[in-house]
Each structure stands twice: as structure tokens, then as C-alpha cells.
Amino acid sequence: MATSTTDAPPKKKPVTIITIGMAGAGKSTFVQRINSYLHSQNPPSPPYILNLDPAVTHLPFEANIDIRDTVNYQEVMKQYNLGPNGGILTALNLFTTKFDQVLELVEKRADTVDYVILDTPGQIEIFTWSASGAIITDAVASSLPTVVAYIIDTPRTTAPATFMSNMLYACSILYKTKLPFILVFNKIDVEPHNFAIDWMHDFEAFQEALATHGGARDSEGEPTYMNSLMNSMSLVLDEFYRNLKAVGVSSVTGQGIKEFFDAVEASREEYEKDYLPELERARAVREQTLQAAKDDSMNRMMKDLELDRERNPNAALQDRWDPNEDDDEDDDTDVNIIDRSDHPWPGQYIDMTRARRHDDQGFTWPRPG
Numbered sequence: 016m017a018t019s020t021t022d023a024p025p026k027k028k029p030v031t032i033i034t035i036g037m038a039g040a041g042k043s044t045f046v047q048r049i050n051s052y053l054h055s056q057n058p059p060s061p062p063y064i065l066n067l068d069p070a071v072t073h074l075p076f077e078a079n080i081d082i083r084d085t086v087n088y089q090e091v092m093k094q095y096n097l098g099p100n101g102g103i104l105t106a107l108n109l110f111t112t113k114f115d116q117v118l119e120l121v122e123k124r125a126d127t128v129d130y131v132i133l134d135t136p137g138q139i140e141i142f143t144w145s146a147s148g149a150i151i152t153d154a155v156a157s158s159l160p161t162v163v164a165y166i167i168d169t170p171r172t173t174a175p176a177t178f179m180s181n182m183l184y185a186c187s188i189l190y191k192t193k194l195p196f197i198l199v200f201n202k203i204d205v206e207p208h209n210f211a212i213d214w215m216h217d218f219e220a221f222q223e224a225l226a227t228h229g230g231a232r233d234s235e236g237e238p239t240y241m242n243s244l245m246n247s248m249s250l251v252l253d254e255f256y257r258n259l260k261a262v263g264v265s266s267v268t269g270q271g272i273k274e275f276f277d278a279v280e281a282s283r284e285e286y287e288k289d290y291l292p293e294l295e296r297a298r299a300v301r302e303q304t305l306q307a308a309k310d311d312s313m314n315r316m317m318k319d320l321e322l323d324r325e326r327n328p329n330a331a332l333q334d335r336w337d338p339n340e341d342d343d344e345d346d347d348t349d350v351n352i353i354d355r356s357d358h359p360w361p362g363q364y365i366d367m368t369r370a371r372r373h374d375d376q377g378f379t380w381p382r383p384g
Contacts, residue, residue, distance in 0.1 A: 029063070030283050031131040031159045033152065035188060036166030037181075038137040041201045043068075044266040045166055046134045047075035052272045053130060062130040063121060063356075067151070068137065069106035070099065077355065078134070079124075080117055082110045084353040104141050111147035114154055116352045122158065124356065130279075131159060143188055152192055156290075162195045162282045163188065164275075169263070170206040175225045178214060179245050186255050194290060195282035198261040203270060208263035214249075215256040221249050 032049075034042045046064065053060045066078035069088035074081075086109050092102035121131055133155070135142040142148035155161050165185045172178045189196045200208035214221040225245055260278045264271035 026126060027129075027283075028159050029125055029128045029131050030279055031133065031155050031161040032164050032279060033133045033135065033155070033161065033194075034164045034166055035135055035139060035143060036199075036201075037139055037168065037184075039171075040166040040168040041266050042137070042166050043071070043075060043134055045164075045199065045201055045264065046132055048264070048266040048269055049130075049132065049272060049275070050076050052269065052276070060129050062132050063124050063128045064132045064134065065117070065121075066134050067107065067110070067142070068103075068134060069110070070103050070136070074134075079356050080120065080352060080354055082106065084355075085113065085351060086110050100138055100141065103136050103138060104145055104147075107136065107141065107145065107147045111150050113352055114151055118154060118158060120352060120354045125159070131155075139184075143191065149191075152194070156192075156194055160283045160286045162197060162279055162286070163192055164197050164199050164279075166199045166201050167211075169200045169202050169208050169211065172200075172211060173206060175214075175221065175245060176241065178211060179248055182215075182252055182255070183248065185259075186252060189255070189259075193293065195285045196259060197275070197278050197282060198259060199275060200261065200263040201266055203263040204265040204268050208261075212261060212263075215259070215261065218249060218253065222246065225249075 034046055036042045050062055050064065053062050064076060064078045064080075066074060066081045066083070069082045069086055069091075071083075086106040088102055088106050091097065091106045091109070092099070095101070095105055097105060133151075135148075142151075152161070165188060167181050167185075172181055185196070185198060200211055210224075214224065225242060260282065262271055262274045262278050264275055
């Protein structure tokens with residue numbers, strides 16, 4: 016009698032990590048560090064990396080899919096007569112028109128990777144508040160468990176006003192994306208993030224820091240408008256802090272990276288339990304609305320055709336499709352998204368502390384002093 020074998024449990028879908036943050040917060044260096052961490056595991060677990068910044072000159076990692084292979088940022092600026100930010104936004108919009116091909120490539124690798132990482136443009140508003148950013152986020156979140164990692168420059172957040180600005184921005188992104196959210200306090204090798212955790216969990220600690228900070232009171236000894244506003248905002252954000260995951264990391268030393276991935280795995284469960292049903296409901300509503308709009312447009316078009324045929328019967332007889340006519344000239348189904356996965360060392364880690372300037376950069380750096 017043959018021995019029955021138990022089927023292996025199905026492999027979990029890879030988690031998509033969307034890195035978002037202000038310019039200079041260290042997003043690309045953070046992606047390089049978590050890429051290095053995953054490569055160093057036993058066995059190695061290389062992630063699948065997408066670079067969505069068309070203006071970056073050199074990356075500290077090798078992306079599997081790079082927007083620069085598809086869209087020439089400088090040519091976009093020239094052809095559309097745009098400035099730097101407009102060029103980045105337009106390049107991202109053009110890339111988004113092919114994002115269905117990107118999803119196909121990602122889904123083909125879903126069984127072989129544990130993490131998919133998106134490195135977004137340094138200009139945070141270009142991705143978070145643009146239509147293309149919303150399309151990319153919704154498309155990825157609808158296919159794979161998705162987590163938003165909001166990267167914060169910890170040394171620049173020691174002032175209460177800067178800290179509050181970062182928290183308000185993080186709150187707005189959380190409610191816009193409606194996805195599991197992790198605050199990543201970067202550069203803790205320069206400035207420990209303990210003060211930020213204290214301010215988030217202890218209202219009185221933030222009030223004390225606010226009161227002792229310069230410019231808290233006017234010439235008459237009364238709290239300034241900005242001081243009063245931040246007091247009120249800290250009360251508003253209290254509920255936001257309670258349900259928020261926050262970790263401190265150093266992209267240079269690797270400190271806190273394990274804790275970050277622990278938070279990512281916890282967010283995966285949160286996504287499947289709380290976020291996925293809501294995303295599916297929202298997608299069903301969008302599809303229903305879109306179908307209704309298509310039906311309405313089709314009905315109006317058919318009425319216009321009937322009216323046109325009544326008025327111009329001779330022209331209607333000439334309006335016929337020839338099945339023998341070759342209409343493949345406008346066919347735009349060719350895949351032009353490049354997947355570098357077959358290249359040697361896809362997503363390899365580059366030690367930024369030993370990186371050298373490329374000869375083709377053409378930069379002339381000012382000498383100190």
C-alpha cells in the first residue's frame with residue numbers, strides 16, 4: 016500500500032515595502048541596508064527591488080526593475096519644457112502607463128522572493144499626492160501584502176516643530192494610502208530616537224519639550240500661536256500614535272534592521288486581517304462605478320450612431336470594417352519594461368562607506384575650506 020504524503024503548505028505571498036520620506040531622509044541608503052540584511056540571511060533571501068526615481072544618478076544597489084531603463088528623465092524635461100520636479104512627475108506618469116507589465120514581472124517572481132521593495136523619488140509629494148503614485152500604490156496593494164515605511168531623518172527631528180511636521184505628514188499619508196504603516200527613525204547612529212518615542216507615548220514629555228524650546232512665548236510671556244497649535248495637534252495625534260509601529264534604524268551600521276523586519280511581519284498579519292477586506296470592498300465599488308460609466312458612455316455613443324445613420328445613410332454604408340485590413344500598426348502590446356533579474360548579482364549590496372565617484376558623473380565638488 017502506497018504511503019500518503021502530506022502536501023506542503025502554500026508559500027506566503029511576498030510583502031511589498033514602499034519606502035517614502037522627505038528628501039535627504041536616507042531612503043535609498045535604507046533600501047541598500049535592508050537589501051544587504053536579506054542577502055546576509057542563511058539561506059540568502061534577495062528581495063525584488065523597483066527603483067521609481069527617474070532622476071537619481073547612481074544607486075547604492077542594483078534594481079531589478081529601474082524606471083530609468085524605460086523613461087529618459089532629461090529627455091522628458093527637454094521635450095515637455097519642464098523643470099526638475101515636473102520632469103520627475105511626468106516621467107513617473109509615463110512609467111505608470113506600463114505598470115501592468117511591471118506587475119506581471121513581479122508576480123512571476125512571487126514564488127521565489129519574500130520581499131518586494133519600492134524606492135520612491137526623493138521629492139515626497141511627487142509620489143504621495145500624484146495620480147501615478149496612487150495608481151502604483153493601489154495596484155501593488157491589490158496584488159500583494161503591502162506596508163508603507165515612512166523614513167524620518169532623526170537628527171533633523173529633534174526640534175518639536177519639525178517633529179510635529181513629520182508626524183502630521185505621516186498621518187496624512189497613512190489615511191491616504193490606508194495601508195499598514197511603520198515609522199522608521201533613520202540615522203540613530205547620529206541621534207538616538209528615544210526622545211521621539213517618548214514624545215509619541217508621553218504627552219507631558221512633549222509639552223515639556225515644547226515649553227523649553229526657544230520661541231515658545233512672546234514678549235508678554237504668553238504662549239505663541241505656533242506653540243498653542245502644536246499643543247492642540249499633539250492631542251489630536253494621540254490616537255494616531257497608539258496604533259502606530261515605530262522603529263529606530265541606522266542605515267550605516269545596520270542597527271535596528273531586524274526589529275524593522277519584525278514590524279513588517281506583524282504588519283503582514285494586520286494587512287490580511289484588517290486592510291485586505293477594505294481594499295477588496297473599495298476595488299469592487301470602483302469597478303462597479305467604472306462599469307456604470309462605461310455603460311453610460313456606450314449607450315450615448317450608440318444613440319449618436321443611430322442618429323447619424325438616420326441623417327447620413329450614404330456615409331453609414333461606407334463605415335464598415337474590413338477584416339482583411341492590417342490594423343497592427345498601432346499595436347502597443349510589446350513589453351518594454353526591463354527585468355534585470357537574470358543579470359549577475361541582481362540587487363547586490365554596495366558598501367557606501369567605500370564607494371567611489373564614477374568617472375562619467377562629471378561632478379566638480381568644491382574643496383573644503
